[in-house]
Amino acid sequence: MTTYFKRLRAVVLEKGPLCVAVDPHPSLLKAWGLPVSASGAEKCARHLVNVLSEQVAAFKPQSAFFEMYGSAGIAALERVLADINQTDAISILDVKRGDIGSTMEAYAAAYLAKDAPLAADAITISPYLGFGSLLPAIEAAYQNDRGVYVLARTSNPEGADVQLALNQDGSVVQNIIDAATEMNRDSANRAIGLVVGGTHRSLGCDLSDFNGSILVPGIGFQGGKMEDLPAIFGDAVEHVLAVVGRGLLSVGPDAQALRTKVSKLIG
Amino acid sequence: MTTYFKRLRAVVLEKGPLCVAVDPHPSLLKAWGLPVSASGAEKCARHLVNVLSEQVAAFKPQSAFFEMYGSAGIAALERVLADINQTDAISILDVKRGDIGSTMEAYAAAYLAKDAPLAADAITISPYLGFGSLLPAIEAAYQNDRGVYVLARTSNPEGADVQLALNQDGSVVQNIIDAATEMNRDSANRAIGLVVGGTHRSLGCDLSDFNGSILVPGIGFQGGKMEDLPAIFGDAVEHVLAVVGRGLLSVGPDAQALRTKVSKLIG
Numbered sequence: 001m002t003t004y005f006k007r008l009r010a011v012v013l014e015k016g017p018l019c020v021a022v023d024p025h026p027s028l029l030k031a032w033g034l035p036v037s038a039s040g041a042e043k044c045a046r047h048l049v050n051v052l053s054e055q056v057a058a059f060k061p062q063s064a065f066f067e068m069y070g071s072a073g074i075a076a077l078e079r080v081l082a083d084i085n086q087t088d089a090i091s092i093l094d095v096k097r098g099d100i101g102s103t104m105e106a107y108a109a110a111y112l113a114k115d116a117p118l119a120a121d122a123i124t125i126s127p128y129l130g131f132g133s134l135l136p137a138i139e140a141a142y143q144n145d146r147g148v149y150v151l152a153r154t155s156n157p158e159g160a161d162v163q164l165a166l167n168q169d170g171s172v173v174q175n176i177i178d179a180a181t182e183m184n185r186d187s188a189n190r191a192i193g194l195v196v197g198g199t200h201r202s203l204g205c206d207l208s209d210f211n212g213s214i215l216v217p218g219i220g221f222q223g224g225k226m227e228d229l230p231a232i233f234g235d236a237v238e239h240v241l242a243v244v245g246r247g248l249l250s251v252g253p254d255a256q257a258l259r260t261k262v263s264k265l266i267g
Numbered sequence: 268m269t270t271y272f273k274r275l276r277a278v279v280l281e282k283g284p285l286c287v288a289v290d291p292h293p294s295l296l297k298a299w300g301l302p303v304s305a306s307g308a309e310k311c312a313r314h315l316v317n318v319l320s321e322q323v324a325a326f327k328p329q330s331a332f333f334e335m336y337g338s339a340g341i342a343a344l345e346r347v348l349a350d351i352n353q354t355d356a357i358s359i360l361d362v363k364r365g366d367i368g369s370t371m372e373a374y375a376a377a378y379l380a381k382d383a384p385l386a387a388d389a390i391t392i393s394p395y396l397g398f399g400s401l402l403p404a405i406e407a408a409y410q411n412d413r414g415v416y417v418l419a420r421t422s423n424p425e426g427a428d429v430q431l432a433l434n435q436d437g438s439v440v441q442n443i444i445d446a447a448t449e450m451n452r453d454s455a456n457r458a459i460g461l462v463v464g465g466t467h468r469s470l471g472c473d474l475s476d477f478n479g480s481i482l483v484p485g486i487g488f489q490g491g492k493m494e495d496l497p498a499i500f501g502d503a504v505e506h507v508l509a510v511v512g513r514g515l516l517s518v519g520p521d522a523q524a525l526r527t528k529v530s531k532l533i534g
């Protein structure tokens with residue numbers, strides 16, 4: 001296997017930088033005429049993967065919409081991930097885990113180990129306990145040719161309270177960007193990506209040196225637009241993987257309608 | 268059912284402010300002669316609950332040590348939580364979840380809804396996306412007489428990079444403490460607790476007005492000591508629920524040895 005960054009770059013070159021959020025939330029299940037259950041979430045998610053895997057570079061299943069059904073939901077998520085992993089699309093499991101020491105190692109084992117039941121190509125991780133606390137997941141990514149996306153500047157307005165707070169050498173988000181940039185440079189592996197919302201007129205941080213993948217949620221439903229991405233991200237736009245969720249899923253379960261909408265988004 | 272804060276206070280008055288970390292990490296399973304598997308983690312965890320539930324106020328299972336086995340691990344965690352919920356001890360599921368909008372609602376449904384397979388008395392939540400992003404979990408706690416513990420000042424040194432960064436009206440951690448204090452006052456429910464590590468000589472934040480439960484990990488293995496808590500927490504020590512993990516579990520699986528160690532810790 002080759003590195004996460006290289007695999008992602010190859011598939012994005014072929015298909016364009018679009019990632020579909022696999023978000024089987026209760027209101028979507030109702031709108032699609034599916035039961036609000038592990039089985040309904042599984043049907044919705046596997047349908048999306050089945051219909052769109054040839055068109056899109058990546059899928060981002062949201063763990064919360066499976067965790068709410070307990071072990072039955074997690075068993076469904078295992079099958080969704082297995083489906084994605086059988087295509088050439090990348091799986092990015094959105095779990096936003098963050099902890100310390102042996103606990104962070106256990107999260108890395110859960111999602112980034114090769115034989116884990118919930119193995120994904122990449123996961124999202126959360127740095128409230130400091131960027132340094134995330135090293136066990138980054139190490140696991142290096143060892144297993146997987147990726148991590150560290151939450152940096154999230155798409156919601158409340159995020160600024162934490163992310164734009166200042167240290168002596170810049171804001172929290174800038175410190176995270178700088179640490180990720182440096183590790184990506186040193187490792188030549190570029191396993192570390194960032195999550196940066198596409199909803200901000202001004203990001204309040206500098207991504208111009210960042211050399212990994214940038215996962216950008218908030219396109220569509222939350223107000224971000226694909227065509228605004230170059231203005232927001234500047235040269236870093238070449239690293240952007242844009243996430244569409246409700247803006248796509250709202251077209252309903254019809255395969256042709258979903259494919260047509262994706263074609264329009266990829267442009 | 269009465270509020271989380273009242274239920275916790277009653278059990279702490281009776282048994283003392285001790286919470287056992289249910290951390291079946293791989294090295295512990297090996298030391299106890301158990302397989303590193305969902306079954307081994309379940310045996311370890313249920314043994315701890317069975318042996319100690321009459322002595323201690325609360326158990327804090329760590330989700331990561333179950334997630335690493337996928338759906339089989341989560342099914343084990345369901346049974347561990349069910350065991351705790353059949354005793355008068357409080358269950359605090361350590362999941363450190365944090366997200367926005369409908370995703371945060373799904374996490375709240377997963378762990379704080381009354382009929383959820385993974386329902387706990389309280390969960391830990393992470394505010395990297397801003398304290399305001401956590402409101403769906405706080406609302407669920409109010410509605411269902413559950414509790415939440417917001418990560419504030421964590422026990423690890425790297426946490427300072429985020430938690431002590433400054434906004435105009437104080438540090439990130441102080442902003443979180445102040446927001447939690449205000450909501451606890453307004454609701455008269457005191458469902459919002461905080462996670463504050465017991466490893467710091469100086470906390471770098473002011474807890475003197477805080478009126479909810481304070482969960483304090485880092486006692487024992489990470490260097491914190493029960494007898495130092497009054498000096499660290501001042502008057503707020505009356506709200507402290509001290510978490511012991513490896514410092515207790517290292518005595519091995521023998522029931523009498525575990526009970527003796529707990530008696531010493533409660534003092």
